[in-house]
Amino acid sequence: MLNKITVVGAGHVGATLAQRVAEKELAREVLVVDILEGIPQGKGLDQWESAPIEGFDTRVKGTNDYGDTAGSDMFLVTAGIARKPGMSRDDLVRTNAEIVKAVSQEIKQAAPKAMVIVVSNPLDVMCWVTKQVTGFPRERVIGMAGVLDTARYRAFLAEALHVSVEDIQAMVLGGHGDTMVPLISYTTVSGIPVTQLMDKATLDKIVERTRNGGAEIVGYLKTGSAYYAPASAAAQMAEAIVKDKKRILPCAAWLQGEYGLKDLYVGVPCKLGKGGLEGILEVELTAEEQAALKKSAEAVKKTMDAVKL
Numbered sequence: 001m002l003n004k005i006t007v008v009g010a011g012h013v014g015a016t017l018a019q020r021v022a023e024k025e026l027a028r029e030v031l032v033v034d035i036l037e038g039i040p041q042g043k044g045l046d047q048w049e050s051a052p053i054e055g056f057d058t059r060v061k062g063t064n065d066y067g068d069t070a071g072s073d074m075f076l077v078t079a080g081i082a083r084k085p086g087m088s089r090d091d092l093v094r095t096n097a098e099i100v101k102a103v104s105q106e107i108k109q110a111a112p113k114a115m116v117i118v119v120s121n122p123l124d125v126m127c128w129v130t131k132q133v134t135g136f137p138r139e140r141v142i143g144m145a146g147v148l149d150t151a152r153y154r155a156f157l158a159e160a161l162h163v164s165v166e167d168i169q170a171m172v173l174g175g176h177g178d179t180m181v182p183l184i185s186y187t188t189v190s191g192i193p194v195t196q197l198m199d200k201a202t203l204d205k206i207v208e209r210t211r212n213g214g215a216e217i218v219g220y221l222k223t224g225s226a227y228y229a230p231a232s233a234a235a236q237m238a239e240a241i242v243k244d245k246k247r248i249l250p251c252a253a254w255l256q257g258e259y260g261l262k263d264l265y266v267g268v269p270c271k272l273g274k275g276g277l278e279g280i281l282e283v284e285l286t287a288e289e290q291a292a293l294k295k296s297a298e299a300v301k302k303t304m305d306a307v308k309l
């Protein structure tokens with residue numbers, strides 16, 4: 001258990017994530033910080049009041065003062081504006097880059113040794129902004145996208161195959177956007193290659209639905225984007241680090257030559273433990289998957305070009 005985890009942003013994703021992290025008792029204290037007056041305090045208190053019923057002893061608190069975040073062991077960054085219908089994640093880039101820049105400066109000052117998991121979109125670019133501004137090593141700045149994309153893919157597959165979601169193993173790599181790369185060659189149902197259980201046309205449809213998973217939710221919600229599954233995904237990454245589980249999860253990592261890519265964040269299989277990003281696994285890809293990953297990386301680079309640091 002850590003001493004203090006700070007969730008930055010008390011909006012839909014941040015508040016849901018704070019509750020999940022508290023329920024998992026990943027830290028003695030979960031602090032939610034937001035610029036909106038009263039919102040983090042109110043939500044934090046409300047969550048803490050659920051503790052006697054849910055049975056967790058993690059103290060949830062809210063604040064508008066970054067000074068209170070001093071000494072946090074981990075930051076989960078969800079600050080930013082959410083995507084509206086018709087908006088691509090990249091449309092968000094300039095606004096959210098300014099927000100994440102400001103947040104990163106606060107983190108650097110308040111807790112120079114902290115671990116940071118970034119959730120704000122466009123994810124891969126926000127990770128880069130965080131890494132550049134904090135100056136933290138890649139082990140301590142990791143992005144949440146692949147776990148969410150993979151969860152969507154697994155949910156759709158489980159439904160189509162009428163099997164438990166728990167028995168679907170899969171990996172979605174690449175940037176968190178329409179160019180993401182679900183790895184069909186590594187998708188199995190309790191070890192059985194999915195291609196033995198499903199025809200190509202159905203699988204292709206599921207891959208396409210996964211790629212548009214975020215937009216599908218935005219289409220329903222209209223005024224906001226997904227938050228339950230994103231919060232679950234970020235909480236799973238935090239848990240892997242806090243409990244030193246050495247889990248292999250698809251996360252956005254700062255690449256230094258892995259997969260032939262350099263100086264950008266993109267989703268790859270990562271090992272998460274107490275050291276944060278403890279390793280990147282370089283798995284064999286088909287020529288098609290390798291090309292799709294390259295294309296996805298190019299899309300991330302293009303979005304990076306829109307941001308001035």
Ligand code: APR
Nearest residue numbers: 009010011012013014034035078079080081082119120121
């Ligand atoms: N410090 C702290 N909080 C901030 C800051 C800041 N500098 N700037 C903005 N915020 C807060 C907003 O006040 C708001 O409460 O971030 C919160 C964002 O909440 P929502 O608008 O509800 O957005 P949400 O759905 O939670 O999405 C947040 O996560 O998944 C991504 O694409 C999503 O980038 C978006 C982010």
